[in-house]
Amino acid sequence: MYLYDPVIFSRILTSFTLIFHIIFATIGVGVPIMIALAEWIGIKRNDPHYLLLARRWARGFVITVAVGVVTGTCIGLQLSLLWPQFMKVAGQAIALPLFMETFAFFVEAIFLGIYLYTWDRFKNRMVHFLLLIPVAIGASASAFFITTVNAFMNAPQGFDIVDGQLINIQPIVAMFNPAMPTKVSHVLLSSYMTSAFILAAIAAVSLLKKRKHVYHKKALKLTMIAALVFSVGTAVVGDFSGKYLAEYQPEKLAAAEWHFETTDKAPLIFGGILTEDNEVKYGLEIPYALSILSGNSINTVVKGLDDFDPELVPPLWIHYLFDLMVLIGMTLTTLALIYVLCLVIKKWNPHHPLLLRCIVIAGPLAMIAIEVGWIFAEVGRQPWILNGIMKTAEGATTSKNVDTMLYLFSALYLVLGITCVRVLRKVFRNYPAEEEIKQNGM
Amino acid sequence: MSYEIIGITVLWIFLYGYMIVASIDFGAGFFSFYSELKGEKHQIHPLIERYLSPVWEVTNVFFVFFFVGIIGFFPDTAYYYGTGLLVPGSIALILLAIRGSYYAFSTYGSKNNKFYLFLYGATGLLIPASLSTVLTISEGGFIVENDGQIQFLYKELFTSPYSWSVVLLAIVSVLYISAMFLTFYAQKANDNPAYMIVRRYALGWSLPTIIASLFVFFAINQHNPEHFENMVDISWVFVLSFLCFIIAVYFTWTKQRGGLAFIFVMLQFAFAFFGYGASHLPYLLYPYLTIYDHFTNDTMAITLIIVFILGLFILIPSLYLLVRLFLFDTEYVKGKKE
Ligand code: HDD
Ligand code: HEM
Ligand code: HEM
Numbered sequence: 001m002y003l004y005d006p007v008i009f010s011r012i013l014t015s016f017t018l019i020f021h022i023i024f025a026t027i028g029v030g031v032p033i034m035i036a037l038a039e040w041i042g043i044k045r046n047d048p049h050y051l052l053l054a055r056r057w058a059r060g061f062v063i064t065v066a067v068g069v070v071t072g073t074c075i076g077l078q079l080s081l082l083w084p085q086f087m088k089v090a091g092q093a094i095a096l097p098l099f100m101e102t103f104a105f106f107v108e109a110i111f112l113g114i115y116l117y118t119w120d121r122f123k124n125r126m127v128h129f130l131l132l133i134p135v136a137i138g139a140s141a142s143a144f145f146i147t148t149v150n151a152f153m154n155a156p157q158g159f160d161i162v163d164g165q166l167i168n169i170q171p172i173v174a175m176f177n178p179a180m181p182t183k184v185s186h187v188l189l190s191s192y193m194t195s196a197f198i199l200a201a202i203a204a205v206s207l208l209k210k211r212k213h214v215y216h217k218k219a220l221k222l223t224m225i226a227a228l229v230f231s232v233g234t235a236v237v238g239d240f241s242g243k244y245l246a247e248y249q250p251e252k253l254a255a256a257e258w259h260f261e262t263t264d265k266a267p268l269i270f271g272g273i274l275t276e277d278n279e280v281k282y283g284l285e286i287p288y289a290l291s292i293l294s295g296n297s298i299n300t301v302v303k304g305l306d307d308f309d310p311e312l313v314p315p316l317w318i319h320y321l322f323d324l325m326v327l328i329g330m331t332l333t334t335l336a337l338i339y340v341l342c343l344v345i346k347k348w349n350p351h352h353p354l355l356l357r358c359i360v361i362a363g364p365l366a367m368i369a370i371e372v373g374w375i376f377a378e379v380g381r382q383p384w385i386l387n388g389i390m391k392t393a394e395g396a397t398t399s400k401n402v403d404t405m406l407y408l409f410s411a412l413y414l415v416l417g418i419t420c421v422r423v424l425r426k427v428f429r430n431y432p433a434e435e436e437i438k439q440n441g442m
Numbered sequence: 443m444s445y446e447i448i449g450i451t452v453l454w455i456f457l458y459g460y461m462i463v464a465s466i467d468f469g470a471g472f473f474s475f476y477s478e479l480k481g482e483k484h485q486i487h488p489l490i491e492r493y494l495s496p497v498w499e500v501t502n503v504f505f506v507f508f509f510v511g512i513i514g515f516f517p518d519t520a521y522y523y524g525t526g527l528l529v530p531g532s533i534a535l536i537l538l539a540i541r542g543s544y545y546a547f548s549t550y551g552s553k554n555n556k557f558y559l560f561l562y563g564a565t566g567l568l569i570p571a572s573l574s575t576v577l578t579i580s581e582g583g584f585i586v587e588n589d590g591q592i593q594f595l596y597k598e599l600f601t602s603p604y605s606w607s608v609v610l611l612a613i614v615s616v617l618y619i620s621a622m623f624l625t626f627y628a629q630k631a632n633d634n635p636a637y638m639i640v641r642r643y644a645l646g647w648s649l650p651t652i653i654a655s656l657f658v659f660f661a662i663n664q665h666n667p668e669h670f671e672n673m674v675d676i677s678w679v680f681v682l683s684f685l686c687f688i689i690a691v692y693f694t695w696t697k698q699r700g701g702l703a704f705i706f707v708m709l710q711f712a713f714a715f716f717g718y719g720a721s722h723l724p725y726l727l728y729p730y731l732t733i734y735d736h737f738t739n740d741t742m743a744i745t746l747i748i749v750f751i752l753g754l755f756i757l758i759p760s761l762y763l764l765v766r767l768f769l770f771d772t773e774y775v776k777g778k779k780e
Contacts, residue, residue: 066546070539084524095514102507103753113496399528
């Protein structure tokens, strides 16, 4: 029998929209930084290849931005359409960062418009470069603000509750909650990292297709060095995120690690399966690692699931999401390191086909890490929408027809996704870099 | 002024801004498509594209600003409108999403795709129609609360003469505002063939705009007499709006001062829009939501207002720069700079 439950459909629709938006948002946050790097190097070294790199990246970037903007508008309005009860309550406390985010959007949108249409308008190239700075700041600022909202959902503070109403609101305290520092920095760094890897993958594809122009080699070098820096940063902050969880959301960490009993010297379990009576099989056990992740010492006591009300524990399958994210993080950091070693050690070949192939896969893998990371963070907060205060089911709409809307939006995202890829391919296929280099007489 | 009034005024100003910039964009989409059908596209399309390409994303942010802001200042609107408007809101969103992304696909990607252009033109009329129904709904009678359950009465909405009169006004105004703007832009660009075409559009849509507004006046009297009374009390505002209309059309008719004509169009709509808004108060949703009973807490209100003022210090210079580079730079408008 088909049981209509608006909560389930609201959750699915919210996840679809966010999962789709985050692809474009990640690109939107990270790629301006990469464009800025390329243009800056191009101006400083007077190297037209880097300038062309910036220009071509920007050409693809506008297309992804467009999809980012429309899906962002969707999720922004859907927050009210699907979670009216939640917005009514939480809106009292988190309106501030949401409001500030719109100013960040304004700055980003205005300067992106100017940047795109003024490539050859200024005599001093630096002026054009400077126009990109507000775009990059605006994008990172919007990520900053929206992530503080999400952090608030994980570690709400800055108010008192009386009869289900939030009173004595302190908007700034609500924004700067304990989850904020690690969450914001992890989200920003992982966006930069992912964008770097995606652009590196594009360069690697060209090189693998025997297009050996030095242009692609420069692109690969720039993106992979950036990728190394950002992936080390991501991993370090990821470690801090673990420590944050151990202190403020221990049930999320325990569920992610299948850590059933509170102990010190806790091992970290990687992979494996869970039997009916919660025994871990075939898992890789790293002794003491969980205690170290939680508090930098093997004597750190890590809370286990036995300490929590079973009703209030997130689903245990988030274990795999966490493992996948960390695995990808470690692998990609190693890959970037190997590439950089190839640059340093003269005997090694940084354009070895095997290495290039790995880099091609690394782009999509980084995006997968973003997706599973978010799903882990969000599902790991269940059953709460506002941790400890409001359950997800209480926040949802009571409307009929959420199911129909789910089908409509799914169709929309499918069509948008497919068209976006097709348009991007067409833009770059019809006008390959080599041709543009020739036409510009470089 | 109370915080409530400041809050709603800020939001209304931005909604007004959205109405103007979005109308230009929506109407331009329709005209692009229409001129393609009539084989005049090559004459006006480059002009439209020159204006739209750098600014379309900014237009969208005006909209985002409005709905984020209204939930910030009046969180209960999320509850009533959010629950009630799931379906129409979602449909408007899907149309907006199609429009925005396909605009980008065709401008930056595959040029001259007729299907994209059709989507762009059609959504240009459907979106204002669907967004304008939110104003209709705010008049009351379409969202009702029964035993704590919010319900949206589709049948009432689709059979209400008032609702259709607003839709008509929205579509006609979009075409009028857009054509008036393009007339100014074409004049600035010294592009005479394009100028003649868009001026024809502008004059053609001017009278229907006034007729449609009269319809709305009559229909609102039927639907919400209380609101109508309030409007009559400040009828001088609407008279001013009409005067501005006359002046704008006069300038366009005599082919003078395109810039000034468009300023009068903006004034015409400013008077009408703020007159409508002021007479609507204190209700956000008749009779459930008022700006006084459903305001956010004072701390948040002050913080939002402070942030808003600080934000303006960034926003106004940036917008000024944008306008200078793409609207008032005659060389760019003429297409001599890319
Ligand atoms: C390229 C993407 C990427 C990579 C390689 C990693 N992460 Fe991550 N991670 C994210 C992308 C991400 C994310 C998408 O940005 C999340 C989801 C929610 C959030 O705050 O950030 C996240 C969340 C997240 C959380 C949960 C925070 C919370 O729920 O509040 C933890 C504990 C970690 N990460 C830890 C790590 C560790 C130890 C990594 C080791 C290398 C790692 N992450 C790599
Ligand atoms: C952009 C990155 C994000 C992604 C990919 C993401 C992903 C998800 C996913 C997969 C769910 C479904 C969880 C479930 O149904 O069990 C979800 C739920 C939700 N998320 Fe997030 N999320 C993101 C950020 C945010 C932010 C910043 C907010 C707050 C403004 C937010 C608000 C919500 C809400 C209200 C729900 C529904 C309640 C729930 O099921 O938890 N999300 N999100
Ligand atoms: C519930 C969560 C979210 C909401 C409500 C939301 C809302 C929005 C909205 C309304 C827009 C369109 C703005 C415009 O018109 O220009 C947008 C775009 C954008 N969002 Fe999101 N967003 C969410 C999650 C995120 C996250 C987690 C990030 C960063 C990691 C992010 C980064 C961006 C960026 C950079 C843009 C600009 C468009 C682009 O460059 O792709 N958003 N978002």
